[in-house]
Amino acid sequence: DLPVVAIVGRPNVGKSTLFNRLVGRRQALVADTPGVTRDRKEGLALIRGRYVRLIDTAGLEEAAPDTLFGRMRASSEGAVQNAALVLFCVDARAGITPSDEHFAQWVRRQNRPVLLLANKAEGRSGASSALEAYALGLGEPIAVSAEHGEGLADLMAEIVDHL
Numbered sequence: 125d126l127p128v129v130a131i132v133g134r135p136n137v138g139k140s141t142l143f144n145r146l147v148g149r150r151q152a153l154v155a156d157t158p159g160v161t162r163d164r165k166e167g168l169a170l171i172r173g174r175y176v177r178l179i180d181t182a183g184l185e186e187a188a189p190d191t192l193f194g195r196m197r198a199s200s201e202g203a204v205q206n207a208a209l210v211l212f213c214v215d216a217r218a219g220i221t222p223s224d225e226h227f228a229q230w231v232r233r234q235n236r237p238v239l240l241l242a243n244k245a246e247g248r249s250g251a252s253s254a255l256e257a258y259a260l261g262l263g264e265p266i267a268v269s270a271e272h273g274e275g276l277a278d279l280m281a282e283i284v285d286h287l
């Protein structure tokens with residue numbers, strides 16, 4: 125079985141953009157799994173010569189529980205429990221929000237290997253805006269820009285190191 129890598133984080137941090145970057149056209153190769161909730165998207169990603177099953181926890185607004193944290197948790201629970209590696213994403217431009225902190229606490233308790241991604245860190249100020257994410261206690265933030273394709277080589281090296 126291929127290792128599962130789950131992308132989690134609050135809405136709008138860029139999870140789906142990152143998913144599309146890493147999966148590209150191979151998304152079409154993964155058939156819909158019956159019974160898999162439609163708020164999760166899966167695709168094959170080829171990362172430094174290794175295939176992984178990448179999961180984008182999306183569509184949080186459609187999930188049942190009535191708080192943002194409840195929806196994030198419900199959407200992420202199955203994916204994280206099966207994950208060889210969790211990519212916890214924050215928005216480096218927006219800074220760390222209370223929902224990031226709350227969700228990070230939950231992710232830490234899942235005891236899965238986690239990489240902390242500070243997305244939207246493109247350009248000259250990118251690396252410094254990513255530093256704030258240190259405070260989450262999930263290790264050193266990896267500055268990336270999913271939209272502009274920056275920091276992805278470093279990210280992919282980190283991912284295979286943690287599989």
Ligand code: GDP
Binds near residue numbers: 269
């Ligand atoms: P999700 O809700 O976490 O899946 O976030 P999306 O992938 O839908 O992205 C939310 C918004 O952030 C969209 O408008 C994206 O275009 C934008 N976005 C995603 N990645 C980046 C990035 O690296 N830099 C910037 N500036 N915007 C980004």
Ligand code: MG
Binds near residue numbers: 141182183
């Ligand atoms: Mg999304």
